[in-house]
Amino acid sequence: KDMMKIMEGHDIPYLATCSPAFPTDLYEKFVKAKRIKGTRYVQIATPCPPGWVFRPSETVKIGRLAVETGAVVLYEIENGKFRLTGRSRTIAEKGTRAPLINYVEKQGRFRKMSMEQLGQLQRWVDAKWNEYLKRAEG
Numbered sequence: 001k002d003m004m005k006i007m008e009g010h011d012i013p014y015l016a017t018c019s020p021a022f023p024t025d026l027y028e029k030f031v032k033a034k035r036i037k038g039t040r041y042v043q044i045a046t047p048c049p050p051g052w053v054f055r056p057s058e059t060v061k062i063g064r065l066a067v068e069t070g071a072v073v074l075y076e077i078e079n080g081k082f083r084l085t086g087r088s089r090t091i092a093e094k095g096t097r098a099p100l101i102n103y104v105e106k107q108g109r110f111r112k113m114s115m116e117q118l119g120q121l122q123r124w125v126d127a128k129w130n131e132y133l134k135r136a137e138g
Contacts, residue, residue, distance in 0.1 A: 007041045014040040016076040021063025025074055025086030045072040053108025065103040070129040082135040100125050
């Protein structure tokens, strides 16, 4: 199960996802978390060059692609209120999410993935993205 959902189930006052590829969003969330009393949880999506099989010089690019394709979504939940943040919010507003292949093709860990598997993964990312959009609206 998704760690963020587990943490949300415990009524923690502040939860957030972030990526070092978007340092302003990351910084703002840590500043906010510091001001909040009680337990805070911040999940950082950090690309791993040796494990994901890409050149270390591409780390920021891979991190950006993760967010721009919706594989990683930047958001926060403050006292139960969900909102998209940073680049994810911009993508939601403009409807400019990139296809997942842009992210997958840059990593050796996916080299044996078939087009059928890529399609399944894209549908899963689409479904999760749509879930986040509904939560952000409501």
